[in-house]
Amino acid sequence: MSESVATLSFHDLRCTRGERELFSGMNFTLQGGEALLIQGGNGQGKTSLLRLLTGLSQPAEGEVRWRGVKLDKTSETYHREMAYIGHLNGIKDDLTPIENLRLASQLAGRTLNETQAEERLVQLGLGRCLDLPCRVLSFGQRRRVALASLLCSNALLWILDEPLTGLDVHGVALLENLLKAHIDGGGMAVLTTHQPISLEGSNIRTLHVGSPAQTSLAS
Amino acid sequence: MSESVATLSFHDLRCTRGERELFSGMNFTLQGGEALLIQGGNGQGKTSLLRLLTGLSQPAEGEVRWRGVKLDKTSETYHREMAYIGHLNGIKDDLTPIENLRLASQLAGRTLNETQAEERLVQLGLGRCLDLPCRVLSFGQRRRVALASLLCSNALLWILDEPLTGLDVHGVALLENLLKAHIDGGGMAVLTTHQPISLEGSNIRTLHVGSPAQTSLAS
Amino acid sequence: MAINLYYYASPATFYQLSGKLIPWFGWSAVILTVIGLYIGFFMAPTDFQQGEAYRIIFIHVPAAWMSMFIYLVMAFWGAIGLAFKTRLSFMMSRALAPTGALFTFIALWTGALWGKPMWGAWWVWDARLTSELILLFLYIGIMALWAAIDDPQRGDRAGALLTLVGAINVPIIYFSVKWWNTLHQGASVSLTKAPSMAKIMLIGMLVMAIAAWLYTIAVALYRVRTLILERERNTDWVKALVEK
Amino acid sequence: MLAARRRGDWLTSQFFFVMVASMFPLGIGPDPVTLKLIGPGVVWVSALLASLLSLPRLLAEDYRDGSLEQMLLTPQPPVLLALGKSLAHWLIYGIPLLIISPILGIQFALPAEAIAVLMLSLLIGTPILSLLGSVGAALTLGLRGSGVLLTLLILPLYVPVLIFGAGAVDAAMAGTGAESHLSLLGAILVLTLLVAPWIAAAALKVSIE
Amino acid sequence: MLAARRRGDWLTSQFFFVMVASMFPLGIGPDPVTLKLIGPGVVWVSALLASLLSLPRLLAEDYRDGSLEQMLLTPQPPVLLALGKSLAHWLIYGIPLLIISPILGIQFALPAEAIAVLMLSLLIGTPILSLLGSVGAALTLGLRGSGVLLTLLILPLYVPVLIFGAGAVDAAMAGTGAESHLSLLGAILVLTLLVAPWIAAAALKVSIE
Ligand code: HEM
Numbered sequence A, B: 001m002s003e004s005v006a007t008l009s010f011h012d013l014r015c016t017r018g019e020r021e022l023f024s025g026m027n028f029t030l031q032g033g034e035a036l037l038i039q040g041g042n043g044q045g046k047t048s049l050l051r052l053l054t055g056l057s058q059p060a061e062g063e064v065r066w067r068g069v070k071l072d073k074t075s076e077t078y079h080r081e082m083a084y085i086g087h088l089n090g091i092k093d094d095l096t097p098i099e100n101l102r103l104a105s106q107l108a109g110r111t112l113n114e115t116q117a118e119e120r121l122v123q124l125g126l127g128r129c130l131d132l133p134c135r136v137l138s139f140g141q142r143r144r145v146a147l148a149s150l151l152c153s154n155a156l157l158w159i160l161d162e163p164l165t166g167l168d169v170h171g172v173a174l175l176e177n178l179l180k181a182h183i184d185g186g187g188m189a190v191l192t193t194h195q196p197i198s199l200e201g202s203n204i205r206t207l208h209v210g211s212p213a214q215t216s217l218a219s
Numbered sequence C: 001m002a003i004n005l006y007y008y009a010s011p012a013t014f015y016q017l018s019g020k021l022i023p024w025f026g027w028s029a030v031i032l033t034v035i036g037l038y039i040g041f042f043m044a045p046t047d048f049q050q051g052e053a054y055r056i057i058f059i060h061v062p063a064a065w066m067s068m069f070i071y072l073v074m075a076f077w078g079a080i081g082l083a084f085k086t087r088l089s090f091m092m093s094r095a096l097a098p099t100g101a102l103f104t105f106i107a108l109w110t111g112a113l114w115g116k117p118m119w120g121a122w123w124v125w126d127a128r129l130t131s132e133l134i135l136l137f138l139y140i141g142i143m144a145l146w147a148a149i150d151d152p153q154r155g156d157r158a159g160a161l162l163t164l165v166g167a168i169n170v171p172i173i174y175f176s177v178k179w180w181n182t183l184h185q186g187a188s189v190s191l192t193k194a195p196s197m198a199k200i201m202l203i204g205m206l207v208m209a210i211a212a213w214l215y216t217i218a219v220a221l222y223r224v225r226t227l228i229l230e231r232e233r234n235t236d237w238v239k240a241l242v243e244k
Numbered sequence D, E: 001m002l003a004a005r006r007r008g009d010w011l012t013s014q015f016f017f018v019m020v021a022s023m024f025p026l027g028i029g030p031d032p033v034t035l036k037l038i039g040p041g042v043v044w045v046s047a048l049l050a051s052l053l054s055l056p057r058l059l060a061e062d063y064r065d066g067s068l069e070q071m072l073l074t075p076q077p078p079v080l081l082a083l084g085k086s087l088a089h090w091l092i093y094g095i096p097l098l099i100i101s102p103i104l105g106i107q108f109a110l111p112a113e114a115i116a117v118l119m120l121s122l123l124i125g126t127p128i129l130s131l132l133g134s135v136g137a138a139l140t141l142g143l144r145g146s147g148v149l150l151t152l153l154i155l156p157l158y159v160p161v162l163i164f165g166a167g168a169v170d171a172a173m174a175g176t177g178a179e180s181h182l183s184l185l186g187a188i189l190v191l192t193l194l195v196a197p198w199i200a201a202a203a204l205k206v207s208i209e
């Protein structure tokens, strides 16, 4: 059955914001074991594209398909298999990292016990902050909590908007390894970043948002 | 007079958060034409140190001096000559970039007319967004608005917490040039970043926050 | 002298000292309460106007006094802490609040119990009653503020600021009976005039008041000790203490 | 779901009502006859206002820190999310109000029977307020001046609840029987329960785009 | 300073009062004698609530987007900042209330003279609410459950204003002269004007750390 093959594809996507057209005629098909790196300068529409892919916003034209089905028809399945981290971390300031992870899992209908949550957090270098409310954590630490929650989701498709932001060199290396492991294990990822990211060895394809002419104009 | 020489110095600074000591015994003296790059992993206390330097928070021990005078005695002068950009941009979502710049200047007791504001914004590649409320701008564009407001402040001392975050390659190059020009023109800067930044040719000194042992522990 | 003061303002010394004092205060509070209650309920004569119900005065009045007095002391420590950045004074302030709220509640409660036979209603919106109720809200507000702030230093200072603002309420409570003509009785004990009530009643009330004082001190010291241990658990002397 | 985790909020909400309702006697004067007359109305108005005051927080925080996005991306249908949010609101706002309402009744010198009807009317009425409120909160999410805008949108919708709720207590006090008022309230509750979560879910999706 | 820029807010605040104050006749019943009796109190309580409702926004947004930090880093002394914030609050909340209050007075069938006193009492009283409110808003900045906490902290401080404000109107209606109440209000205003900005500034600095 063609539906059960994990593919994310989009066809003739067009995105407008206000009166401005950000991009149009975007096409792509992403398969298991592949990553898509979206490139483009500030304000070219990378975040907008990612949000279209998550289903949080609707394209002006075109459609996004998961396993061959249009997103709005398959949103439950899709949301079970996809995880998104945007510019916002989506963590609760009043809760500790452990509570945050457990809450996120609970909302997604999974259960996560305390040891599992702790393990993930330690893996991301947050061993010292397990019992602090996220409000007091540093910028990079909060970002790491969001990444830990990504790992807990067991999602097949990761959609990451500038995941390297705020991470120190160890953090970047850690994330690169996680990404590689995820992709090489048959997972999929769509990501953007302005920093150099080294995923050599894995199957990375790139896509440009916004015309190069626009890029130089805008920045 | 020794007081009129522009120096930022701190002596035996100690910073605690909750029950944790982030650092202690920090000493440094920064002079005009120099930049200080603060290094350290996530959660080591870089942001905390910068906030001590701005006077927004108070050290547990030690003191910060500007032109030889303790900060709390000279806060008016100091705040006139210093500009800070933290993890938050400090811009109003409801206002356009131009309005934001003008408001910031007005609050600081300066005047800035519309053309000047526009000039700065165009310089930072925001020519297309002058009339949009900042709410709809992209992550990097909002960061650029904050940087534009830094330029408008005409401050002698820049304190920048991860200024490269969210900027694309053009943006990074732009900021590097601005920084170099500022320092070589006799200005001072204290900054942190996890990304590589190339300021060669300028007078850069570095300072490590947190012990290397801690770094490996934390990350 | 100044050196001495700072010596006692250091949590470590204070901890040792207070440990020795608590039992003294605690036991004398218990003894005086017993004496006071005995005077109040067995020795004092029945009031010719109010019958037996008036005996509630032996609890009501000391509690009301303490409720206001503790607040002022809290404000005092808060001000000291803000001015001189002494950690201990903030802790004193924190340690006093629950007791203050308790006495306020007791004053309100006994007042309400008393009001039913005297005025025929549990509650009337009289100036004194209202301002005493506000005092309770202030205590609760301050404690809620402390509870909401994770960072102890920040909580200390924010709480102290609020305490200072609320201090304006205490003179309002005290003078409300003078400024407005209210249902509630005016002051019958004052330093300048001879007291207008029977001597034995006065003695009973004073004994109870002193007992309340001692109780407050004992409980406050106890709470401060706990707070000190909590806050200073990373310092050497606390570690040494725990290891002992 | 989430809001219920915060223990402190519970107590604070309770104090909040007592304080709001206590303000009226202060402003109006202590005459018990007047107080009795206005009691039901005042308690109900306080309930409305308390609901209004707590609504902006319902979704705004989740919106700002990005967790609302994340919730919309869970496999759960958005309707359930909206319903859960209304429930959470009712738990931290409605329940404390119910618990504390007898005390308010006593403050206003209401007879025991009227207090019972008051509690019953609140039990039926406050979930309606929470359900309608979640629609308003979802619609005004992230807009500027959303707090006041929310009030403006939601208050007119609240008015029927107020009229029947306070009316029930008044009727009980007048001895004319509160059943008709209460059953009308019940009907409104069923209706909002069926409709409001869907509208709130749709509004959420629009606001998050 | 800043808040005044939002034109829309002005109108919304006005609607808010009208709506809150109109809810009472709905909840209580249309009897004009009762209405007249409770009118001053209700208008004043609405004023308090409206102030409470608008307070959380006063500083929270500035705090979240980092502009409060930036304001504290301007050469201006923080006291001026606190004062400016109180002023801004009063402009968007107090002034609309003043303008609209005669209409409310008419709704409650107050005599013309009482309406004049009502306006005067609001003119003196609402700045106090704004000043005290800025202290509360600064203290609760960025705390969890800050909206309800703010109410809890601030309402007790508002009570005297309510008592004297409503008392003035009542006195005017009873013909006993409102001067003493109004002058007491005036004294409170002077006192808070002298004290509140300093405390609010100190609280701001504590909260921003
Ligand atoms: C809940 C209601 C009540 C509250 C909040 C309350 C509050 C207070 C307060 C704060 C004081 C101490 C102030 C001072 O020393 O001047 C006090 C004292 C006193 N109260 Fe009450 N009260 C209440 C009810 C009553 C009732 C019903 C009575 C009896 C009719 C009463 C009789 C007294 C007396 C005799 C004093 C001592 C005054 C003096 O000698 O100084 N109180 N009350």
Ligand SMILES: Nc1ncnc2c1ncn2[C@@H]1O[C@H](COP(=O)(O)OP(=O)(O)OP(=O)(O)O)[C@@H](O)[C@H]1O
Residues within 6 Å of the ligand: A017, A018, A019, A020, A022, A040, A041, A042, A043, A044, A045, A046, A047, A048, A049, B129, B132, B136, B137, B138, B139, B140, B141, B166, B168
């Ligand atoms: N109402 C509007 N009218 C015109 N342009 C708009 C409107 N709303 C958004 N935009 C533009 O749409 C773009 C949105 O870009 P988006 O956030 O997707 O950029 P991005 O590629 O993620 O950038 P960054 O690298 O900075 O994160 C911005 O350039 C913004 O100025």
Ligand SMILES: Nc1ncnc2c1ncn2[C@@H]1O[C@H](COP(=O)(O)OP(=O)(O)OP(=O)(O)O)[C@@H](O)[C@H]1O
Residues within 6 Å of the ligand: A129, A132, A136, A137, A138, A139, A140, A141, A166, A168, B017, B018, B019, B020, B022, B040, B041, B042, B043, B044, B045, B046, B047, B048, B049, C151
């Ligand atoms: N109450 C507390 N108890 C214990 N540790 C705390 C407390 N509050 C803050 N911290 C710790 O203090 C540190 C603050 O770090 P800071 O924000 O200065 O880091 P940073 O070097 O800027 O990191 P980043 O690179 O992630 O921005 C964090 O490690 C945080 O976990």
Ligand SMILES: [Mg+2]
Residues within 6 Å of the ligand: A046, A047, A048, A161, B138, B139, B140
């Ligand atoms: Mg982006």
Ligand SMILES: [Mg+2]
Residues within 6 Å of the ligand: A138, A139, A140, B046, B047, B048, B161
């Ligand atoms: Mg940092």
